């Protein structure tokens with residue numbers, strides 16, 4: 462994964478995780494992501510929520526973040542599929558008990574650091 466992409470994901474993670482730092486708002490935050498209202502966040506719900514950042518940056522709506530659309534105006538292009546794969550990796554890191562869902566406690570945890578690249 463290109464370093465810039467990792468930074469971009471981290472920025473998104475920090476941006477979107479900021480509201481959960483206040484413990485009292487965790488349930489509100491979960492409810493906003495939890496589309497089907499089962500009290501936990503599935504991978505699909507997580508990706509739908511987190512891709513807002515991608516969509517907001519994808520000015521020409523072609524499903525790819527080109528260098529000109531990236532912070533700083535340079536870097537490697539990021540296809541949506543690659544972004545979703547990165548979100549999935551992040552989701553799995555947050556899913557501490559590996560049940561395939563994020564509960565309020567897992568959602569409130571600070572973003573986990575990506576594992577060192579091989």
Ligand SMILES: [Ca+2]
Pocket residue numbers: 495496497498499500501502503506
């Ligand atoms: Ca759900």
Ligand SMILES: [Ca+2]
Pocket residue numbers: 556557558559560561562563564567
């Ligand atoms: Ca879980």
